[in-house]
Amino acid sequence: MTSTEGLSVRFWGVRGSIASPGREMAGVGGNTSCVEVRAGDTAIVLDAGTGIRALGDQLLRERVPHVSLLLSHLHWDHIQGLPFFLPAWLPSSRLDVVGAPSTASPQIGLRESLSMQMQPPHFPVRLTDMGALLSFRQIESGQEIVIGDVTIMARRLNHPGGVMGYRLEAGGRSVVYATDTEHYACPDPYLVRLAKDADVLIYDAMYTEAEYRGEVGPSKVGWGHSTWEAGVAVADAARVGQLVLFHHDPQRTDREVAALEAQAGIVRPGTIAAREGLSIELAPRARARAAA
Numbered sequence: 001m002t003s004t005e006g007l008s009v010r011f012w013g014v015r016g017s018i019a020s021p022g023r024e025m026a027g028v029g030g031n032t033s034c035v036e037v038r039a040g041d042t043a044i045v046l047d048a049g050t051g052i053r054a055l056g057d058q059l060l061r062e063r064v065p066h067v068s069l070l071l072s073h074l075h076w077d078h079i080q081g082l083p084f085f086l087p088a089w090l091p092s093s094r095l096d097v098v099g100a101p102s103t104a105s106p107q108i109g110l111r112e113s114l115s116m117q118m119q120p121p122h123f124p125v126r127l128t129d130m131g132a133l134l135s136f137r138q139i140e141s142g143q144e145i146v147i148g149d150v151t152i153m154a155r156r157l158n159h160p161g162g163v164m165g166y167r168l169e170a171g172g173r174s175v176v177y178a179t180d181t182e183h184y185a186c187p188d189p190y191l192v193r194l195a196k197d198a199d200v201l202i203y204d205a206m207y208t209e210a211e212y213r214g215e216v217g218p219s220k221v222g223w224g225h226s227t228w229e230a231g232v233a234v235a236d237a238a239r240v241g242q243l244v245l246f247h248h249d250p251q252r253t254d255r256e257v258a259a260l261e262a263q264a265g266i267v268r269p270g271t272i273a274a275r276e277g278l279s280i281e282l283a284p285r286a287r288a289r290a291a292a
């Protein structure tokens with residue numbers, strides 16, 4: 001069936017590595033990775049960084065009973081909000097978690113990995129205490145799954161322990177989520193293919209190219225992150241509509257993020273930096289091929 005709904009994207013957490021509150025960061029927001037994608041009644045959440053706490057409150061206000069959570073990977077800044085996601089505690093809710101084990105510890109499954117952050121001495125209550133109907137689904141690189149109105153493609157990208165990039169499609173529109181990914185010497189061909197002709201590419205722009213190469217501070221090569229310059233290269237190679245810079249360095253102030261955004265916008269007009277509260281609405285578009 002072809003969805004008649006487009007996609008709407010809302011950012012709840014846009015920082016990398018660790019939450020960074022503070023007056024100089026407040027415009028961009030200090031919460032770690034969490035992006036909400038809606039298509040009709042389908043509610044998908046990309047990552048459970050600290051931004052997911054406020055999203056949970058909003059979902060409860062809207063009485064959304066069923067949420068699917070796609071995890072890019074299991075690093076703290078992408079899962080630490082989950083224990084504070086109120087819908088997960090309510091028996092009236094259903095939460096389907098989709099992701100992959102870390103390549104650094106493939107024997108530890110998705111559910112077990114998330115349980116490990118919710119146990120003494122680190123946390124007072126356990127994952128098994130959550131009242132919602134929880135399910136855990138492992139996804140493989142190259143796999144395509146359908147959740148409600150949204151078709152999702154997953155592709156493994158470059159990051160220590162592995163990371164999954166996701167392409168979400170509905171109503172002929174598409175959004176690609178590629179956080180925590182390193183570009184090395186050239187645009188990752190797997191990501192270029194995943195992002196081909198996408199309307200929006202959300203991309204790890206934690207560093208500038210000068211910071212990445214060690215011209216400013218220590219070299220960040222091998223740390224698993226990318227730059228806005230590499231984001232522009234991927235977006236151009238994949239002929240993406242709009243590039244959204246994401247996973248901002250926790251030390252980057254509002255003023256500095258705005259400066260990077262302006263620089264990137266000169267090289268690739270229309271490029272924006274993700275900020276908490278930013279929404280992108282993609283109205284449905286007629287598909288080139290008929291629905292099956």
Ligand SMILES: [Zn+2]
Nearest residue numbers: 016017077180
């Ligand atoms: Zn991260």
Ligand SMILES: [Zn+2]
Nearest residue numbers: 073075159180
């Ligand atoms: Zn990471």
